[in-house]
Amino acid sequence: MSQPVLSVRDLIVEIPTRHGLLKPVDGVSYDISPGEILGVVGESGAGKSMTGNAVIGLLDRPARIASGGIYLNGERIDNLSLAQLRRYRGKQIGMVFQDPLTSLNPLLPIGDQLTETIQEHLGVSGGEAHNRAVAALDEVGIPAAKERIGSYPHEFSGGMRQRVVIALALCAEPSLLIADEPTTALDVSVQAQITSLLKRLCRERGMAVMLVTHDMGVIAETADRVAVMYAGKLAELGPVREVITSPRHPYTDGLMGSTPLASKGKRRLHQIPGNMPRLGQLPDGCAFHPRCPYTQDRCKADPGPRLKTCDGRAACWFPLDGAQAAKGVA
Amino acid sequence: MIAYVIRRVFQSFVVLLVVGLVAFSMFRFVGDPIDNMLGQERTQADVERLRTTLGLDQPFPVQYAKFLANAAQGNFGVSYRQGRPVATIISERAPATLELALVSGTLALVVGIGLGVFTAIRRNGVASNVIMTTSLIGVSLPTFLIGILLIYVFSVSLGWLPSFGRGETTQIGGWSTGFLTASGLKALILPSITLGLYQMTLIMRLVRSEMLEVLRQDYIRFARARGLRERSVNFRHALKNTMVPVITVVGLQLGAIIAFAIITETVFQWPGVGLLFINAIQFVDIPVMAAYLMLISVMFVGINLIVDLLYFAIDPRLRIDGRHA
Numbered sequence: 001m002s003q004p005v006l007s008v009r010d011l012i013v014e015i016p017t018r019h020g021l022l023k024p025v026d027g028v029s030y031d032i033s034p035g036e037i038l039g040v041v042g043e044s045g046a047g048k049s050m051t052g053n054a055v056i057g058l059l060d061r062p063a064r065i066a067s068g069g070i071y072l073n074g075e076r077i078d079n080l081s082l083a084q085l086r087r088y089r090g091k092q093i094g095m096v097f098q099d100p101l102t103s104l105n106p107l108l109p110i111g112d113q114l115t116e117t118i119q120e121h122l123g124v125s126g127g128e129a130h131n132r133a134v135a136a137l138d139e140v141g142i143p144a145a146k147e148r149i150g151s152y153p154h155e156f157s158g159g160m161r162q163r164v165v166i167a168l169a170l171c172a173e174p175s176l177l178i179a180d181e182p183t184t185a186l187d188v189s190v191q192a193q194i195t196s197l198l199k200r201l202c203r204e205r206g207m208a209v210m211l212v213t214h215d216m217g218v219i220a221e222t223a224d225r226v227a228v229m230y231a232g233k234l235a236e237l238g239p240v241r242e243v244i245t246s247p248r249h250p251y252t253d254g255l256m257g258s259t260p261l262a263s264k265g266k267r268r269l270h271q272i273p274g275n276m277p278r279l280g281q282l283p284d285g286c287a288f289h290p291r292c293p294y295t296q297d298r299c300k301a302d303p304g305p306r307l308k309t310c311d312g313r314a315a316c317w318f319p320l321d322g323a324q325a326a327k328g329v330a
Numbered sequence: 331m332i333a334y335v336i337r338r339v340f341q342s343f344v345v346l347l348v349v350g351l352v353a354f355s356m357f358r359f360v361g362d363p364i365d366n367m368l369g370q371e372r373t374q375a376d377v378e379r380l381r382t383t384l385g386l387d388q389p390f391p392v393q394y395a396k397f398l399a400n401a402a403q404g405n406f407g408v409s410y411r412q413g414r415p416v417a418t419i420i421s422e423r424a425p426a427t428l429e430l431a432l433v434s435g436t437l438a439l440v441v442g443i444g445l446g447v448f449t450a451i452r453r454n455g456v457a458s459n460v461i462m463t464t465s466l467i468g469v470s471l472p473t474f475l476i477g478i479l480l481i482y483v484f485s486v487s488l489g490w491l492p493s494f495g496r497g498e499t500t501q502i503g504g505w506s507t508g509f510l511t512a513s514g515l516k517a518l519i520l521p522s523i524t525l526g527l528y529q530m531t532l533i534m535r536l537v538r539s540e541m542l543e544v545l546r547q548d549y550i551r552f553a554r555a556r557g558l559r560e561r562s563v564n565f566r567h568a569l570k571n572t573m574v575p576v577i578t579v580v581g582l583q584l585g586a587i588i589a590f591a592i593i594t595e596t597v598f599q600w601p602g603v604g605l606l607f608i609n610a611i612q613f614v615d616i617p618v619m620a621a622y623l624m625l626i627s628v629m630f631v632g633i634n635l636i637v638d639l640l641y642f643a644i645d646p647r648l649r650i651d652g653r654h655a
Binding site: 056058086087088089090091094095097099102103104105106107108109116117120121152154165168169172 | 547548549551552553554555556557558559560562566567570571644645646647
């Protein structure tokens with residue numbers, strides 16, 4: 001296997017508060033290879049967006065990277081100064097946010113926003129930047145890109161705006177794209193267009209994509225591998241087919257049971273009892289044990305095992321096999 | 331767009347008519363100008379004759395209509411006190427007020443926006459906190475007190491700057507300017523600070539809070555994520571978005587600088603229009619008062635119109651009759 005584009009190693013993000021140190025991301029490790037889409041899935045507050053923000057250095061204070069390493073194409077980037085990191089943003093790492101309606105500056109034509117990004121990173125002339133901006137809009141499927149380049153954001157629909165946002169994130173040809181809930185704010189039909197666009201761009205450019213979402217359906221359609229996060233930790237990591245068909249962590253199993261999938265036919269959707277604990281009130285032992293149907297004594301005493309990227313798929317003392325999983329859904 | 335401008339200009343005329351009416355009816359309660367104009371030695375016949383000459387014996391609506399008809403032709407009547415045309419008197423006094431307003435307005439805008447942006451970007455810095463605390467003084471001290479304090483410190487104690495008047499002025503055509511002589515420039519310093527300080531601190535605090543709001547927006551975050559330079563993020567993306575709400579307030583405040591120059595001009599004995607107005611009130615010089623009020627309202631209405639047009643220039647979302655309609 002070629003060198004991964006992004007390697008995250010034992011990443012811990014912490015937020016100091018009056019009630020002690022919170023760890024929204026706690027010991028997360030994963031790799032993304034060129035041309036691969038890694039889906040990061042989990043409930044709100046599981047730390048999935050925080051991981052993405054940590055990679056591009058956009059953590060809101062007082063959140064900070066406490067330990068661990070982030071490597072981009074083999075270079076360590078988590079200890080760079082802000083000025084050094086700025087050169088990576090946009091150039092090496094592109095980022096797409098959730099809401100395309102608010103991601104674009106309403107007072108600047110989209111063409112200006114594209115050319116300023118291109119000129120910043122590629123150092124080309126104004127005319128060349130303009131041509132590249134048109135090409136970038138063309139690539140993401142904006143019809144009549146040449147005429148539309150002078151338009152303002154409010155003259156586009158939500159789906160078109162998200163395409164513009166993607167064009168902006170990719171116009172300097174980064175090797176990694178972090179897409180933070182890129183389809184959540186869109187209509188379902190537009191969602192499918194955007195995910196297939198991301199897939200196409202990923203394949204054509206050999207780009208690594210980190211797709212953060214809470215939508216298991218989007219993951220199933222788009223991602224190659226999936227990382228399931230729970231309370232700041234990785235619960236399960238593996239190829240998307242295997243994780244969906246035979247989840248090994250009870251949380252993933254519960255998550256699958258609560259997702260309507262056409263392949264599973266008509267059935268009553270399962271609900272995981274309780275809520276994800278707040279960061280300040282994590283239980284002893286495995287964070288999932290109060291909600292887990294398979295809890296044993298060890299789960300209450302020992303924190304869940306660390307998931308190593310290389311070996312085991314699920315961070316669980318008693319991972320499920322196929323038969324148990326079927327029972328859990330029923 | 332053009333239809334909009336025409337509609338706004340029409341509305342402006344209605345506003346001016348109403349202002350004129352209100353001002354005119356108020357003057358009837360200020361006092362009787364005849365008392366001031368004729369001395370102690372007067373007969374009832376003198377009073378009646380003067381009243382007829384000035385047209386003050388006619389009913390109120392007729393007086394008002396005549397005033398409007400003359401004003402529309404630039405004729406604001408003759409000052410009761412000086413016996414000269416009001417238009418001439420005001421045009422002699424206007425340069426002093428306009429130069430003062432220009433200097434303090436520029437001061438308020440440049441320093442206000444500059445410090446507002448600075449304190450927003452360096453939100454938690456020591457310098458920002460010092461500036462924010464100091465700015466409370468500017469917002470809360472009344473103008474006349476600031477003027478008197480400045481005079482006390484810089485004129486009386488230190489003796490650096492003059493405490494009253496315009497210094498030497500140079501005549502260029504019909505315009506007397508204080509910009510060309512050292513004493514004229516020195517004389518401008520204290521009054522313009524006094525006049526502009528409130529507006530400056532107000533603009534600064536407004537720009538700061540608007541800018542902090544804008545810096546929280548997604549498109550700023552996205553601009554950072556695209557690796558743009560901080561300078562570009564702050565000024566190209568954030569500041570322009572800050573300007574939309576700021577322009578409204580700034581426009582009205584700049585109008586207020588001219589209108590409320592009265593107090594500063596009184597404190598510094600600045601020979602401008604404001605001082606003229608104060609003296610006119612003491613003498614019940616109705617033509618001067620009316621002309622001044624009309625002038626100020628024309629100015630405010632004009633500023634409002636400019637502000638509305640600036641919105642169009644800045645915010646493309648308002649240009650609804652653009653190409654995509």
